[in-house]
Amino acid sequence: MAVIVLLILVSVLVAGGFLLAFLWSVKTGQMDDDYTPSVRILFEDNIKVDQKEELKILPSSK
Amino acid sequence: MLQETCFHCGLKCDASIQVDKKFFCCDGCKMVYKLIDENGLCQYYDLSELPGVKAKGHFVSTKFDYLDNAAIQEQLIQFKLGDQAHVTFYLPQIHCVSCVWLLENLNKINPGIIHSRTHFEKKEIKLIYNPTLISLKELVQLLAFVGYEPVIHLGGNDWLKKKKVNKKQLYKIGIAGFCFSNIMMLSFPEYLSNDALELGSLRHFFIYINLLLSLPVLLYSANGFFISAYTGLRQKWLNIDAPIALAILVTFGRSAYEILTQTGAGYLDSMSGIVFFMLIGRWFQDKSYDSFAFDRDYNSFFPLGVTVLEQGKEVNKLLSDLVKAEIVLIKQDEMIPADAILLTEGALVDYSFVTGENAPIALQVGQLAYAGGIQKGRAIELEVVKPVGQSYITVLWNSPLLPTDKNEEKSFVHPWSQYFTIVLFTIAIVSGIYWSIYDTHKILPAVTAVLIVACPCSLLLTVTFTYGNVLRWLGKRKLYCKNASVIEAIHKIDTIVFDKTGTLTNHDDTHLEYKGKWLSKDEMVAVKSITRESLHPLSQMVTRFLMIQVSEITQVQKIENFIGKGTKATCDKFEIIIGSLAFLKSNGIEQQEHYEGALVGLGINGIFKGVFKINHTYRIGIDRMIQQLLKQGYQLHLLSGDHPTEQANLVKILGQEIPMLFEQSPDDKLQYIHQLQKRGRRVMMIGDGLNDAGALRKSNVGIAVTDQTHLFTPASDAILEGGQMYNLKNLIDYAKKAKLIIVFIFILSIIYNIIGMYFATSARLSPMVAAILMPISSISIVALSALLSYLFSSKLRAYN
Numbered sequence: 001m002a003v004i005v006l007l008i009l010v011s012v013l014v015a016g017g018f019l020l021a022f023l024w025s026v027k028t029g030q031m032d033d034d035y036t037p038s039v040r041i042l043f044e045d046n047i048k049v050d051q052k053e054e055l056k057i058l059p060s061s062k
Numbered sequence: 063m064l065q066e067t068c069f070h071c072g073l074k075c076d077a078s079i080q081v082d083k084k085f086f087c088c089d090g091c092k093m094v095y096k097l098i099d100e101n102g103l104c105q106y107y108d109l110s111e112l113p114g115v116k117a118k119g120h121f122v123s124t125k126f127d128y129l130d131n132a133a134i135q136e137q138l139i140q141f142k143l144g145d146q147a148h149v150t151f152y153l154p155q156i157h158c159v160s161c162v163w164l165l166e167n168l169n170k171i172n173p174g175i176i177h178s179r180t181h182f183e184k185k186e187i188k189l190i191y192n193p194t195l196i197s198l199k200e201l202v203q204l205l206a207f208v209g210y211e212p213v214i215h216l217g218g219n220d221w222l223k224k225k226k227v228n229k230k231q232l233y234k235i236g237i238a239g240f241c242f243s244n245i246m247m248l249s250f251p252e253y254l255s256n257d258a259l260e261l262g263s264l265r266h267f268f269i270y271i272n273l274l275l276s277l278p279v280l281l282y283s284a285n286g287f288f289i290s291a292y293t294g295l296r297q298k299w300l301n302i303d304a305p306i307a308l309a310i311l312v313t314f315g316r317s318a319y320e321i322l323t324q325t326g327a328g329y330l331d332s333m334s335g336i337v338f339f340m341l342i343g344r345w346f347q348d349k350s351y352d353s354f355a356f357d358r359d360y361n362s363f364f365p366l367g368v369t370v371l372e373q374g375k376e377v378n379k380l381l382s383d384l385v386k387a388e389i390v391l392i393k394q395d396e397m398i399p400a401d402a403i404l405l406t407e408g409a410l411v412d413y414s415f416v417t418g419e420n421a422p423i424a425l426q427v428g429q430l431a432y433a434g435g436i437q438k439g440r441a442i443e444l445e446v447v448k449p450v451g452q453s454y455i456t457v458l459w460n461s462p463l464l465p466t467d468k469n470e471e472k473s474f475v476h477p478w479s480q481y482f483t484i485v486l487f488t489i490a491i492v493s494g495i496y497w498s499i500y501d502t503h504k505i506l507p508a509v510t511a512v513l514i515v516a517c518p519c520s521l522l523l524t525v526t527f528t529y530g531n532v533l534r535w536l537g538k539r540k541l542y543c544k545n546a547s548v549i550e551a552i553h554k555i556d557t558i559v560f561d562k563t564g565t566l567t568n569h570d571d572t573h574l575e576y577k578g579k580w581l582s583k584d585e586m587v588a589v590k591s592i593t594r595e596s597l598h599p600l601s602q603m604v605t606r607f608l609m610i611q612v613s614e615i616t617q618v619q620k621i622e623n624f625i626g627k628g629t630k631a632t633c634d635k636f637e638i639i640i641g642s643l644a645f646l647k648s649n650g651i652e653q654q655e656h657y658e659g660a661l662v663g664l665g666i667n668g669i670f671k672g673v674f675k676i677n678h679t680y681r682i683g684i685d686r687m688i689q690q691l692l693k694q695g696y697q698l699h700l701l702s703g704d705h706p707t708e709q710a711n712l713v714k715i716l717g718q719e720i721p722m723l724f725e726q727s728p729d730d731k732l733q734y735i736h737q738l739q740k741r742g743r744r745v746m747m748i749g750d751g752l753n754d755a756g757a758l759r760k761s762n763v764g765i766a767v768t769d770q771t772h773l774f775t776p777a778s779d780a781i782l783e784g785g786q787m788y789n790l791k792n793l794i795d796y797a798k799k800a801k802l803i804i805v806f807i808f809i810l811s812i813i814y815n816i817i818g819m820y821f822a823t824s825a826r827l828s829p830m831v832a833a834i835l836m837p838i839s840s841i842s843i844v845a846l847s848a849l850l851s852y853l854f855s856s857k858l859r860a861y862n
Binding site: 004005011012015016019022026027031032033034035036040043 | 159162163180184229232236237240243247248264268271275
């Protein structure tokens with residue numbers, strides 16, 4: 001049964017790790033904005049720009 | 063007919079401006095599109111439908127000149143080092159995914175911008191830029207050009223403080239949650255034991271860890287309750303936090319005593335759980351509408367900088383530095399910042415924001431122009447007669463009639479908590495006396511148990527969660543309240559005062575009507591060709607009106623403008639005179655009929671043809687909403703700054719019974735509200751402009767109506783979107799039902815308390831009972847509050 005002491009200490013430590021993670025995320029502002037990141041991740045890098053730039057580069061490189 | 067829609071902003075337009083087979087309503091929109099297209103950012107138009115904000119048409123390049131001032135820059139720039147500077151702007155126009163996309167790709171338009179990040183809900187943008195490549199002024203100009211003109215406010219770092227408070231609250235919740243869940247888990251053997259489990263020394267180990275875990279809850283998470291209770295007691299006032307703080311202390315004290323003397327396990331799980339739930343409740347209720355500002359003073363409406371003429375040279379000055387006798391230069395669409403005397407001709411001032419009057423007024427040289435008017439004609443010069451702070455409109459803010467601490471956090475639960483405390487102590491004392499007769503060993507357990515169980519937390523939980531829910535539902539229906547005490551103030555309302563212009567009528571949607579003799583197509587073409595030459599707002603309205611009828615344009619041979627009067631012109635075979643009726647009369651054109659309202663008269667070849675009449679469009683559903691409010695017994699009043707020309711129309715819509723006052727100055731409105739309150743009425747004021755600002759603040763509940771929530775609204779308790787005016791009665795009803803919900807749930811929590819009291823007074827409160835009672839009552843209160851506020855909102859939802 002004495003092993004329970006160890007197990008409980010470990011479990012509290014693990015939970016404490018999550019608490020620290022939460023506090024860190026609040027501190028670094030990750031809880032400030034809960035909408036924009038979800039939109040931002042869906043933006044694609046613009047393909048049109050790349051094509052235009054290629055066109056610009058091609059004639060001069062010839 | 064106008065069949066096309068502007069590719070950029072979605073406004074209806076004709077097909078005259080066209081690029082890449084896309085139509086635009088104006089050159090401004092076209093230029094913004096070109097800029098976006100050239101930089102390969104056309105995804106802007108794909109991400110959401112018609113994302114563009116209508117371009118201002120012309121771009122006053124001197125508007126932001128004050129940003130070159132080093133002192134102003136220092137206030138705005140948060141961080142500057144070498145070729146990096148950080149600045150944050152509030153962009154109220156942010157409204158969709160496309161906005162986020164364009165703003166975060168600004169670096170593609172100007173390489174001087176290193177990085178940009180938007181915060182959608184706060185409508186903020188954080189920019190990192192290279193000051194050697196792009197100046198702050200150019201940066202703001204670029205933002206304004208693409209349609210996101212920042213609202214710049216000097217000297218206010220209040221939002222930074224607010225952020226810190228919010229974070230602290232989250233820390234407290236996180237820590238309380240962590241400790242609560244662990245204590246709960248470690249208490250499990252205690253609940254089940256009854257010596258069935260052979261725990262031995264392990265039992266003490268669990269309990270000591272619990273005691274350790276409860277310390278951060280007591281010392282950190284719950285400190286808000288202690289501080290609030292202490293400040294309340296120092297002011298000799300027993301607020302709701304006092305009994306809560308007492309309950310937390312007693313619970314902890316008894317638990318610590320039991321644990322240290324090894325006589326029991328204490329009630330640490332209940333204590334940390336209660337703290338956790340109450341913190342969540344507060345956080346839930348305090349979630350505010352970050353992007354709205356409810357306490358703007360006149361400074362927010364006026365520009366920051368102003369152009370001053372010093373020995374014939376144009377100098378940019380901060381508005382706050384403006385003194386008497388200085389000469390200011392006001393360009394088209396700029397605001398007159400202080401009461402001033404007109405020096406040059408051409409003043410055409412739109413006072414709609416200050417007085418509620420619809421049509422712009424032409425001023426003569428030597429006349430006084432009031433602060434807050436917007437110049438619609440060409441640039442004018444004025445001599446300042448009063449500093450900004452003492453101008454007619456700004457003086458309103460310093461009126462001694464205005465309450466200073468309106469709708470501050472002083473909830474009706476606070477007086478209740480006093481009765482609660484009295485009842486609580488009575489029960490504790492009675493049970494103490496009872497046990498002192500029968501079993502002196504049980505005095506302390508019984509008395510402390512009473513204080514533990516009967517904590518007013520359930521009352522606090524009910525109130526915070528219900529108000530939080532109601533605030534959210536009202537927000538979904540576009541009524542944004544400043545805080546929960548506004549809902550309490552709405553409960554008591556019995557009188558509603560309306561403003562007319564912009565509140566009952568729709569500001570943006572005035573439409574013209576032609577009354578008079580029939581006009582031939584050629585005549586219409588000629589009139590349109592003349593009116594399109596003028597920038598006068600009425601003239602532009604006539605142009606738009608005729609644009610729908612005819613599409614052609616002809617050559618204008620001769621045109622002569624009389625500022626503030628009208629236009630004389632020759633076009634084709636017609637000699638046209640258009641302008642005020644007095645102007646027509648002075649040119650020998652008489653009319654027999656009598657017309658009322660804001661008018662533009664038209665005479666062709668010396669004969670009176672008719673008038674273009676400006677009609678206000680009333681918001682949809684107003685009449686029914688007014689009838690519903692009357693039926694419910696509210697006293698309604700109407701205060702308008704405008705002329706009484708609309709009275710007949712208003713009577714038709716609103717009925718005979720409503721007192722209507724016209725030509726009311728901002729101060730008249732304030733006094734009117736004051737008189738009503740003196741007679742014991744509890745007044746809700748609904749208005750929109752700066753002219754209502756005093757009345758809005760004086761009233762018990764001031765609601766500012768706006769058609770675009772990103773536009774400025776005067777200081778108010780709540781902001782209502784104009785399109786929801788028809789829903790006003792339901793919104794008020796719903797806010798009033800909040801109290802019903804609270805009373806209902808409170809009865810439930812009293813039942814819980816009685817059950818708890820039974821165990822407590824009989825000195826049989828085991829940790830197990832406390833541990834079951836606490837979560838059940840808390841969770842059922844939260845769930846019931848959410849359910850009831852959802853059910854009661856059915857009427858609100860039905861209107862959608």
